[in-house]
Amino acid sequence: MKYASIEIMDVKAALELVGGDGDILKEVIGVFLEQDYPEQHKLLKDGIDKHNAQTVKVAAHSIKGAVSSFGSEALTTTALRLEEMGRNNDLMGAAAVLKELEQEVIQFTDIFAQYS
Amino acid sequence: MSRKQRILIVEDTRSLVLAAERVLQKDGFDVLTACNGQEGLKKALTEKPDLILLDIVMPEMDGYEVCRHLKKEPETAQIPVIILSGKGEVDKSKAAPTLGLEDVSDGYECGACNFLTKPVKASELLDAVKNELSFSALLG
Numbered sequence: 001m002k003y004a005s006i007e008i009m010d011v012k013a014a015l016e017l018v019g020g021d022g023d024i025l026k027e028v029i030g031v032f033l034e035q036d037y038p039e040q041h042k043l044l045k046d047g048i049d050k051h052n053a054q055t056v057k058v059a060a061h062s063i064k065g066a067v068s069s070f071g072s073e074a075l076t077t078t079a080l081r082l083e084e085m086g087r088n089n090d091l092m093g094a095a096a097v098l099k100e101l102e103q104e105v106i107q108f109t110d111i112f113a114q115y116s
Numbered sequence: 117m118s119r120k121q122r123i124l125i126v127e128d129t130r131s132l133v134l135a136a137e138r139v140l141q142k143d144g145f146d147v148l149t150a151c152n153g154q155e156g157l158k159k160a161l162t163e164k165p166d167l168i169l170l171d172i173v174m175p176e177m178d179g180y181e182v183c184r185h186l187k188k189e190p191e192t193a194q195i196p197v198i199i200l201s202g203k204g205e206v207d208k209s210k211a212a213p214t215l216g217l218e219d220v221s222d223g224y225e226c227g228a229c230n231f232l233t234k235p236v237k238a239s240e241l242l243d244a245v246k247n248e249l250s251f252s253a254l255l256g
Contacts, residue, residue: 017135019238024138032131061173062129065202069132069235 057086
């Protein structure tokens with residue numbers, strides 16, 4: 001499913017992560033939305049607020065690993081931008097990119113709810 | 117009756133641990149999990165898994181360091197380690213991360229036997245695990 005021209009979630013690609021088992025996929029994405037994302041989002045926010053580039057890099061990397069596995073081109077690209085900002089120790093504009101990530105996660109959650 | 121082969125997953129992203137765990141369990145493996153490097157080292161020593169799937173970027177102790185510790189310890193040195201990583205550059209056309217040469221070099225240097233780049237399909241994961249277990253059995 002697409003918002004604008006960027007893929008928010010490619011269900012077919014996401015199913016490849018779990019061998020085509022839709023029940024497992026629902027369980028896995030549920031864990032991401034209820035546990036991984038809130039935890040890593042808090043680290044990202046704290047890292048940006050406290051100018052801790054290493055924290056931003058590791059938290060963004062964790063989110064990227066998950067969302068790339070769920071076939072989300074948009075979220076993967078945005079998480080990668082934050083990871084690179086952390087890696088380059090340049091957090092200028094990171095707060096705005098985090099807002100983009102938050103919006104995309106809302107869209108992703110909407111799509112997941114329809115899929116469920 | 118021989119026991120099921122046992123796989124230890126060391127990864128800090130719970131959703132990805134769960135995905136790999138379910139895929140491996142469905143295929144008949146026993147699965148142990150650890151959410152950081154220290155816990156992974158402890159479980160490797162106490163549980164003696166047949167194979168370890170190891171994430172690279174984790175807080176505190178990264179996967180390369182975990183792998184070096186495993187290979188130094190006589191009780192875990194022979195356990196095959198497959199590195200799971202989303203590290204490296206991204207192909208912008210696919211937004212799919214690929215391993216950089218530096219990552220592969222670091223991985224072999226620390227003693228890993230294979231690499232999988234996230235996103236990892238269930239079929240790729242199972243193929244890699246079975247191949248390494250077969251190879252490990254041949255070596256005795």
